[in-house]
């Protein structure tokens with residue numbers, strides 16, 4: 793029995809890569825990635841599809857809008873639903889999803905965010921934490937709801953901000969935490985150790 797997942801991402805794909813590596817090493821529980829889908833046809837995340845022998849789809853979307861248009865949204869829903877996934881993973885997916893999208897997937901969508909929510913929602917969260925003078929930041933995985941970065945928190949990993957940190961070094965630390973947290977949560981959900989909504 794496998795637990796089907798689809799990954800949505802917009803950019804570099806380092807978190808998608810961490811998921812795919814965990815899967816390759818047998819460390820993703822019952823989870824099996826079926827496809828990587830991006831709102832940016834040029835996104836490096838799509839290169840991972842061929843590297844890991846998965847389906848990859850780039851859907852051309854307006855890069856200047858935070859939300860998907862109705863057409864873009866319906867296209868996404870159809871593509872994702874084709875795979876009938878048990879869970880959809882937002883791994884660096886930078887579009888805001890509305891309730892139609894979330895309901896179409898029965899709320900089975902998790903998002904990775906680079907801060908300790910509810911602090912620093914939205915964009916540039918690592919930079920916002922850095923300039924705020926906070927002594928600690930981190931990353932969060934939460935269930936997706938129509939309210940941005942505000943769904944129920946599944947788990948978090950803290951990252952201390954050291955006096956000698958720069959934005960670059962802090963970004964590296966947060967990414968390292970993300971690469972450990974996200975696959976571990978997918979594994980637990982696939983094994984029923986974290987319950988679906």
Ligand code: GAR
Nearest residue numbers: 803804805806807808884904905906
């Ligand atoms: C990650 O840091 C993720 O938390 C963030 O985008 C980055 C994607 O990196 N997501 C958000 O900010 C969502 N609001 P990646 O493409 O290398 O995985």
